[in-house]
Amino acid sequence: MVLKVFFPQCCNRADSGLLVGRWIPGHDSAVVLAVIHYPFIPVQVKQYIQQMQARSLVELSVLGSWSLPKEGQEGMESFLRDLSTIFPQRRWLQIKREVGKMGFTCRVLDRDQYGEVQQETDKKNEKLELGDDEAGIDEEEEEKVIFVHYEQRKVMLSQLHPVQDPEAKPDPSSELRQVFQTVARSQPLFFLDKYDDGPLKSTHWQSEGREASIVVELLKQASVPLCLLLSWLLSIWTWIRNLRVFSIFPLRFLLSKLSTCDQLSYRTDHLETLSSAQPAAGHQQFMRKANILMSLLVDVALGLLLISWLYRDDHIAMLANALLPAADRVSKELQELLQWLMGAPAGLKMNRALDQVLGRFFLYHIHLWISYVHLLSPFIERILWYGGLSACLGLTFALSLLSDMIALLTFHIYCFYVYGARLYCLKVYGLSSLWRLFRGKKWNVLRQRVDSCSYDLDQLFIGMLLFTILLFLLPTTALYYLVFTLLRLLVVLLQGVLHLSVDFINSFPLFAIGLRVCRSYRLAEGVKFRVLCEEPGTALHLLMEINPLTSSAIVQTYRIPTYSCYPRDSWAALVKKLFVGELIYPWRHKTTKTD
Known part of the structure; x- marks a missing residue:
């Protein structure tokens, strides 16, 4: 059998004393957490361990003794060995480090229920003066010890994730996971060090002094009144949002289609999460709050940068002056496109009567749209000036407002697409029915299927006439539908880029990625071992190093739930809808939240 002892590197040169830790249930391994130095009173050690058990909820115990020979402590090893009768354990580890060697030697004392020593196994690899056969048998029965050295601080702060599937539930019985949880839950044990004035002195990762930050303490003190103020403001905003006037059908329908209102609702949920008085219950909730806070800060910072550019050197006036000529140019290009379609586009012979009707119909809509733009031209600069202030809430608000402005300015293209799609769809379904x-x-x-049916001669004659008319009118309608569908897809592509940008800022786990860059050990995917030392006469020593979680796994695991704007249909379904003329909305409505 192999006994694994997880030993902290900070205790390699600790003074002689008792090893405090935990035996891992279900596994032949032990985790050393601290070394209590000599001199000490056993009763005080027992009381201290009981207090730490109650505070950390970890089954702590005295694993054995640690001996580092020094001058004037020649009888320390035998004294520590005798302490095994005061701290009765099924196993008692006697770990010793000799002068001039990196490795340790370990003796394991196995005791029965009455506290008497049943077997003493020396891990010093000393061969007994036995015959070759008897020595071989003894070596086979001898229990080996492997020391696994680990950095206590990194293991305590790291979170172990499943390797295969990040969404899978971790196995609580895993030996490695129990080691990480034992070290993480034993934080109360690390408050006592060798410099404290008290009856007990100990060595662990904080033995050289506790870390403290004045900035962190000030932020903790300032977070309480800030959260109270934020909760008060959110309560006012919630009261305004729940007014009955916003539940009226036209206003409710209009607000549900605006990206800015969706982003405002989304940020409200985030602020409610941050202002909650309840502390984070676990690692996932803490990471979610931290990612939301970082996303909010970065969003506001980018928005302030945009404001500083917009209101400097009169850029808003330049944009307002460039918007009207751009609209005139777009209308001119559309008019030329319609004139081309009303002729012989690409040499195709179209139905002239239908072609003229459709062309004049769309030309009239362009005239209405350009008149609408010229009517708003005196107010465009003021609209842009007040709209630019929305960036102080974050860049995502500015992008959402830009998406809504594009939707309003290209409403005529949407109307063209709807008219052409409805007309084309009517003819396609009519032809399929007549076929x-x-x-x-x-x-x-009723049954949603195709059944057999008998028709008389008059029905077949009328159906043939209608089929012929629809078939010969289909190319003209299909051409207009194709052109305006392409224009609509260009607008949708631009809005999709804006929506994806907003979704990226809202959902990207900045805090988790920052941990991956600065402190990669905080998010662990697993561990790797390498041989630390292998000296004759000592046990095997391995160094446990943490494998950080990959960036893609971090994004997949800690991505903030958001209103996704990815296509809700597959590409094949979208192509099918385009072919039959059904209206497509390739970007998912922001009414459902995806995790």
Whole structure:
């Protein structure tokens, strides 16, 4: 059998004393957490361990003794060995480090229920003066000890994640996970060090002095009144948002379609999470709050940078002056496109009557739109000036407002697309229905299937006339539908880029990525071992190093739940809808939150 002893590197040169730690249940291994120095009173040690057990909820015990020979302490090893009768354990570890060697030697004392020594195994690899056969048998039965050295601070602060599936539930019975949890929950044990004035002195990762930060303490003190103020402001905003006037159908429908209102609701949920008086219950909740806070700070910082650019050197006036000529140019290009479609586009012979009707219809809509833009031209600069102030709430608000402005300014293109798609869809479904008529079939609306049906001669004659008319009018309608669908897709692509940018800022786990860059050990995917020393006469020593979680796994695990704007249909479904003329909204409505 192999006994694994997880030993902290900070205790390699600790003074002689008792090893405090925990035996891992279900595994033949022990975790050393601290060394209590000599001199001490055993009763005080027992009381101290009981107090730490109550505070940390970890089954702490005295694992054995640690001996580092010094001048004037020649009988220390035998004294520490005798302490095994005062601290009765099933196993008692006697670990010793000799002068001039890096490795340790370990003796394991196995005791029965009455406290008597049943077997004493020397891990010094000393061969007994036995025959070759008897020595071989003894070596096979001898229990080996492997020391696994670890950095206590890194293991205490790190969070071990599943390697295969980040969303899978971790196995609590895993030996490595129990080691990490034992060290993390034993923080109360690390408050006592060798410099404290008290009856007990100990060595652990904070033995050289506790870390403290004045900035962190000030932020903790300032967070309480800030959270109270934020909660009061959010209560006022919630009262305003719940007014009955916002539940009226036209206003409710309009607000549900605006990206700015969705972003405002999304940030309200985030601020409610941050202002909650309840502390983070676990690692996931803490990481979620930290990522939300970092996302909010970065968003506001980028928004302030945008404001500093907009209101400097009169950039808003430049944008307002450039918007009207751009709208005139777009309208001119659309008029030329319609004139081209009303002629012989690409040499195609179209139905002239339908072509003229559709062309004049769309030209009239362009005229209405450009008149609407010229009517708003005196107010454009003021609209941009007040709209730019929304960036003080964050860059995402500015991008959402820009998306809404693009939707309003390109509303005529959306109307063109709807008209063309409805007309094209009507003809496609009409042709498909008439094609079933020729084959003696019909669509059963109740059963949602195609059934056989018999038609008389008059029905077949009328169906043939309608089929011929729709078939010869289809190319003209399909051409207009194709052109305006391409224009609509360009607008949708631009809005999609803005939505993806907003979604990226809202959901990207900045705090987790910062931990990966600055303190990669905080988010662990696993561990790796390398041989630390292998000296003759000592046990095998391994060094446990933490493997950090990959960046892609961090993004997948700690991505903030957000209103996703990814396509809700597959690409094949989108192509099918485009082919039959159904209206497409490729960006998911922000009414459902995805985790």
